[in-house]
Amino acid sequence: MKLLASTAELSEGGFKTKTLDGLEIIVGKADGRYFAIQDLCPHAYVNISYGHIEGCAITCPWHGFTYDVHSGECVSWAGTDGLNRFPIEVKDGDIYMLEKQD
Numbered sequence: 001m002k003l004l005a006s007t008a009e010l011s012e013g014g015f016k017t018k019t020l021d022g023l024e025i026i027v028g029k030a031d032g033r034y035f036a037i038q039d040l041c042p043h044a045y046v047n048i049s050y051g052h053i054e055g056c057a058i059t060c061p062w063h064g065f066t067y068d069v070h071s072g073e074c075v076s077w078a079g080t081d082g083l084n085r086f087p088i089e090v091k092d093g094d095i096y097m098l099e100k101q102d
């Protein structure tokens, strides 16, 4: 379990980035739930953290693809690869990344 952020750091619709083990990660809060995703748009492999969140959707600033931050699915172009998500646990006001299960 690796610490990503404190819940106090994240307001609704907000996120921060963190590098863990060489991976750039976005941790944030959308629709009242926390999430962790790789900071990488699968369309052209650029940082999606330059985008913005509305509801559960993050929109990539490069070509406008939109992804659900909780499911990882691309909701603007069916069949497009989704975001790489990470399982998290919220405990005592902190958000931890759990080991990824394949």
Ligand code: FES
Pocket: 041, 042, 043, 044, 045, 046, 060, 061, 062, 063, 064, 065
């Ligand atoms: S790089 Fe994100 S939509 Fe193209």
